[in-house]
Amino acid sequence: MNGALKPLRKYIQPKIGDNWETIAAREFPNDPQDKVIENLKSWNLFLAFRPTPMITPSDIMFIEAPAQQ
Amino acid sequence: MFDLIIRNGLICDGSGAPAFKGDVAVRDGKIAALGEVTGDAKQVIDAKGQVVAPGFIDPHTHFDAQLLWDGYAQPSLEHGITTIMSGNCSLSLAPLKAEHRDLLGATFRQIEEMPKAAFDAGFSWTWESFDDYIKAIKDGLGINVAPLVGHSLLRMWVMGAEESRNHAATPAEVKQMQNLLKQCLDAGSIGMSGSWVDIDHERHPVPARLAEHSELEALCETLGEHNAILQIVPEFWDADILRVRIDQLADLSRKYNISTTFSPLFDSNAWPNLVYLAMDRIRLQSAHGARVTPQMQIRPIDLSFDISQPNSTFATLPSWWATTILPVDEKRVKLKDPEFRKKLSADLEHFMQPIGLQIDFRDAYVKRMGKPDPKLMNRSMRDIAAERNCHFAEAIIDLALEHDFDISFGLDSIGHNNSPKIGQLMLDPLVGLGAGDGGAHVSNFATYGDTSLLFSEYVRKQHSLSLEYAVRKLTHDIAVVWNVKNRGLLRPGFAADIVIFDANTMDRGAEIPVDDLPASGWRYVRRNTGVSQVFVNGALAYDLDAGYSDKKAGAVTERVAA
Numbered sequence: 001m002n003g004a005l006k007p008l009r010k011y012i013q014p015k016i017g018d019n020w021e022t023i024a025a026r027e028f029p030n031d032p033q034d035k036v037i038e039n040l041k042s043w044n045l046f047l048a049f050r051p052t053p054m055i056t057p058s059d060i061m062f063i064e065a066p067a068q069q
Numbered sequence: 070m071f072d073l074i075i076r077n078g079l080i081c082d083g084s085g086a087p088a089f090k091g092d093v094a095v096r097d098g099k100i101a102a103l104g105e106v107t108g109d110a111k112q113v114i115d116a117k118g119q120v121v122a123p124g125f126i127d128p129h130t131h132f133d134a135q136l137l138w139d140g141y142a143q144p145s146l147e148h149g150i151t152t153i154m155s156g157n158c159s160l161s162l163a164p165l166k167a168e169h170r171d172l173l174g175a176t177f178r179q180i181e182e183m184p185k186a187a188f189d190a191g192f193s194w195t196w197e198s199f200d201d202y203i204k205a206i207k208d209g210l211g212i213n214v215a216p217l218v219g220h221s222l223l224r225m226w227v228m229g230a231e232e233s234r235n236h237a238a239t240p241a242e243v244k245q246m247q248n249l250l251k252q253c254l255d256a257g258s259i260g261m262s263g264s265w266v267d268i269d270h271e272r273h274p275v276p277a278r279l280a281e282h283s284e285l286e287a288l289c290e291t292l293g294e295h296n297a298i299l300q301i302v303p304e305f306w307d308a309d310i311l312r313v314r315i316d317q318l319a320d321l322s323r324k325y326n327i328s329t330t331f332s333p334l335f336d337s338n339a340w341p342n343l344v345y346l347a348m349d350r351i352r353l354q355s356a357h358g359a360r361v362t363p364q365m366q367i368r369p370i371d372l373s374f375d376i377s378q379p380n381s382t383f384a385t386l387p388s389w390w391a392t393t394i395l396p397v398d399e400k401r402v403k404l405k406d407p408e409f410r411k412k413l414s415a416d417l418e419h420f421m422q423p424i425g426l427q428i429d430f431r432d433a434y435v436k437r438m439g440k441p442d443p444k445l446m447n448r449s450m451r452d453i454a455a456e457r458n459c460h461f462a463e464a465i466i467d468l469a470l471e472h473d474f475d476i477s478f479g480l481d482s483i484g485h486n487n488s489p490k491i492g493q494l495m496l497d498p499l500v501g502l503g504a505g506d507g508g509a510h511v512s513n514f515a516t517y518g519d520t521s522l523l524f525s526e527y528v529r530k531q532h533s534l535s536l537e538y539a540v541r542k543l544t545h546d547i548a549v550v551w552n553v554k555n556r557g558l559l560r561p562g563f564a565a566d567i568v569i570f571d572a573n574t575m576d577r578g579a580e581i582p583v584d585d586l587p588a589s590g591w592r593y594v595r596r597n598t599g600v601s602q603v604f605v606n607g608a609l610a611y612d613l614d615a616g617y618s619d620k621k622a623g624a625v626t627e628r629v630a631a
Contacts, residue, residue, distance in 0.1 A: 005319075005357060008312055008350075013282055016237040046307055051385065052272050057237060057281045058265055060304070060313045 010064045014055050023055075027063050039065075071096050071110035072607060078116030078569065082559040083123040085541035093121055095565040098607035098622070103559055116569050119601060120536065123559050124151025124213075124566030125520045125543040128501070128551060129300075129332045129364055131155065131181045132508035133162045133216070137192035138587055140209035140621060145507055146611045147597045148520045148577070149543075149568035151604075152556060152626060153507065156217030157332070158302050159264040159277035163202030163218070164226050164249060170194050172230050173222070179270035181509035182380060184590050191587035200256035203625055210623030211610050213566065215259040215553060217300055220277035220288065223249050223261075233276035234269075243284050247291045254291070257625040259551060260298035261288060265314065267302065286321065293325030296552050296631035305335045308343040312350045319359030327360070328550055333504035334363035336485045336494070338427050344494060351499055362550045364503030365494060367519035367527070369486035370426060371580065373436055373512070373593070376400070376466070377474040380513055382428075388416045397474070404466050414462035426484035431461045435468065437582050439475030450478070477512070488526055492533025495542065501550060502542050511592035518577025518595035525576035536572055554627040564624075565607035568600060575599030 014023060024036040041048040043062045047055060055061070073095040080103070081088045092106035130153045132142045142153055155161065160177050174188055196202040199218055206214065224233035227245045238246065250261060263285065267275045292299055299321065303314035318329040337343045351361055374382035376393055383389040392413065395403060403409050417430050431451040438446065445453070445468070454464040468476055485491070494500050502523070506516040520543055527533045534542070548557025555563045578596040586592055603611040608622035 004353060005316070007316060009309055011313055016279070016281070046304060046310065051387065052268050052274060054274060056274050056278045058278045058285075060310050062309065066309060 009062050009066065011060050011062045014057055014059055014061060016057050018055050018057075020055075023061060071101055071106075071108060073112045073114070073565075073604075074106055074108075074110040075114045075116050075121055075567065075569065076106075078119055078121030079572075080559060081120055081122040081537050081540040083541055083544040083557050085537050085545070088120070088537055093559060093567065095567075095604070095607045098565055100559055100561050100563050100565050102561060114569070114602070118571070119569050120540075120572050121559070122149075122540045122568050122570070123544040123557055123563075124568050124603065124605065125149045126152045126154075126547040126551075126553070126557060127505055127507055127520070128154045128330070128503040128547050129157050129505055130507035130509075130516075131157060131160070131177075132214075133160075134177070134183065134188060134191065135508045136206045136210070136214065140206065140623060141211035141610065141617050142508065143585070143617065144517050144594050144596060146212055146603050146605075146617065147600055148518055149570060149597075149600050149603060150212070150507075150520060151566035151568070151610070152213040152215060152553065154215045154217060154259060154300075154551065155508075156219055156258075157262045157300055158267055159219045159221040159262050159275050160267075161199075161202075161217060161219040161222050161262070163196055163199040163222065164253065165194075165222055166197055166226060167194070169225050169230050173225065176221075176269040176275065179379070180267050180275070181506075182513050183509065183511055184586065184588070186588035187511075187586045187590045189588065198256070199253040199258060203257050207625060209621055210625075211617065211621050212605060212623045213556070213564075213626050214623065215551060215626040216257065217260050217262040217298075218250065218253040218258045220261055220263040220280065220285075221275045223253075223288070224276035224280065228276075234273055234279060236279065237281050238284050243287045246284070247287055250288055250291045251295070254295045254297050254628075258297070259553070259626065259628060260300060261292055263299065263301040265301060265303050282317075286324070289321045289325040289327055293327045294631060296628055297327070298551050299327055299329045301329070301331050302333075303331050305331075305333055306337055306340070306343075308340060308346045311343070311347050315347060315350045315354060315361055318361045319354035319357070322359040322361060323357070328362070328552060329360060330362040330364060330501065330503075330550060332364035332366075334365040334494075334500065336487060336491055338484055338486075344490075348494070348497065348499065355499055360550070362499070362501040364501045365491065366485060366504040367502055367523050368505075369482040370484040371514045372426075372428075372480045372483060373477050373514055374433075374480075375474065375477040375512075376404075376469040381510070382480070382513070386416055386420060388413055400474075401470065404470055410463055410466060413466065414460045417462040417465075418460075428480060428483055430465070430480075433461075433465065433478040433480050435476065436479030437477040438472060440472070488531050489533070492527045492531040495527060495534060496538075498546075501546060503547070511586065511590075513593075515580045515593040515595045518597065521575055521577040521595075521597050521599065524570075524572060524599070528572070552629040554629045556626060565604055567602075567604040569602045570600045572599075
């Protein structure tokens, strides 16, 4: 991929049936899971607080913090 | 001998080239000559002092149902629109098996805010296939239609209702979806629509959202084989997510050689540089060969709400949403309960609008009453609450109770309302116009008149766009992005879709309720000033004095060949 077109922020797209726990275990297997889930939610407020809690395979879930503004 | 000559007009041919005085001749539904036309015609119109332009194209509508009882998609035609794209946001009305009609109907009505009674009285479900839906609308069309097929519908057809809403597709099911999409494209679909955000009447993601990216890729492969477009609605309020979506669309565009478009490009007051961040990404991706066209809405955001039924204003206010769906008798009791009123008041006071709209319910005003009371109409909740010495939320509740829920409240220009900024963005050749939502949200706000507003606000008032460029943005640019064949320009051989209008008076009217939905339903519309005549495929479709014609000259548009 052309360097200029690299994603601006690392993300994944969930698998069907995923939830915060399964994503945390898959993406950050060596880190404390409670803390990972807390981080994931804070980096993905839209997913954490939307009216429908279901996580779908077409969602974008960031796996790193937003860039400093 | 021509069928029609329009003489002495100021011709804006849709290309953006300087306007010139001249004539347009029409024969057999097509533009036959342009410039200084000699010869006779069965009908001659003097357009002196008026603009003659290609009919406008509205790329984001939900007229799928309305076309079954109103083939003119009123009031679009009177705003100069001669072609509409239906089936946006993953939701068309075909292909659809009979056993899925209730589910799709409820989903469509919830997302697009349409009354069930209009569906029930307005048409009969006579089709299952996309081809048969086209047959159901074709003879009644007074406007041209470029119908999208919804990704959610493809999933429901192949996987069934529940599977499509809860599961990933198997490779065999994806293959079936590709074949079904091909059938729809062969039957006249302009492309496929999707959604990354919509939820249905049960607050469940629409089927398209359950697709893995590989499924979307497979369908885009089919789109590419047919030179068909992908439309999608992304998380438009969040710059980080939106830029990922732009990257995804760009990758799909390059990989499968397709045109992609998303709607809306929204100027968020909560994130003022969001539109610039998005456009920077689009510029970068375009420089690398991608075709990603954002659709910017022309009008600012207006909302309406009432307590009689669920509506999008309350989508992020669970206590109010839950109240709207209560049976009427129970609703009356609950709304008189002091504790419940206190909770509703607190929720309204601490309301957070995640997409950056500037909502202050104190500014809500009485917009519509079943029995209009001049002492209340147009007065704000701030004013009425002060007079009654109550909380502004209680003013809303009490007015609803006193008028048996037949009262609506308005909130005007609460977002996407920085005209100088939006006008500058419209100048960007990479920014498309659209996202108008015609035919949807019928009792929430008027989704009509954006084309007229472009001339009054952005050509005459803001001086953001020239007349010629404004016409181009509404015609040729959209036709190119959507691969619409032989429309969008005044050129010999192109379809004679023509609008004649006064550039000095072209405008949208005030938002008004009209009782023209089936089953005595009502909706908000805006009328036009400035358009004198509209022709569809050479036939007069709308005349300022005579109104809508009874000619049914509309067609399902053709795609440019792959």
